[in-house]
Amino acid sequence: MANRTGGDRNYDCPVRDILDRIGDAWSVLVILELARGPCRFNALCRVIDGISQRMLAVTLRRLERDGFVSRNVLPVAPPQVEYALTDLGWSLKSQLSGLYEWADNHQPAIRQARERYDDLADA
């Protein structure tokens, strides 16, 4: 057993705040989708299975505020807006891709663990 003393490690709140934000599943899905190329609001809403217009708007606003996504008004009439990853967004994306791939590869193991746990809980 590791010997721990109280308060020997304070987790940095800003880091926790960022993990909290990027840990949001909708944010992850929006970022992965924008990594396929810039995209307009309605198209994003269509391809991200299960997201509501309201939730997509909130998610995009947060990602824009954090500097991961840019909102670009295209010089056409009527004006069109598209969303794209910034350099910071691309940097985050490479992290998330690894995590996404990991989750995909380990899905079966996690599902098995849950079944085992639930069986024991029911026993």
Place this chain on the structure above:
Amino acid sequence: MANRTGGDRNYDCPVRDILDRIGDAWSVLVILELARGPCRFNALCRVIDGISQRMLAVTLRRLERDGFVSRNVLPVAPPQVEYALTDLGWSLKSQLSGLYEWADNHQPAIRQARERYDDLADA
């Protein structure tokens, strides 16, 4: 602008479910702490800044159910319980360390982006 057709990509729900779980900031912090070595409940509660006993209990139960953490009863009197990472937990931990490091390195950029965004919103 990328050309997207509706429904050309359905995000896998189990993957989303897993991202959701591991995106939880408390889970991340517990996993990073257990990577320092097996640990008892009270010690975890002390070193993870800001977590309540209830939230720690919920988090550990989830992590155990997902197969990331094992709960081991030590053969001592009175019985003691300690928590440790499983192999699956170690595998996830290496993913999370990368993300944590990224968040730490990019904190200043994200903070600056937020300030810029909020300044424009106030203007």
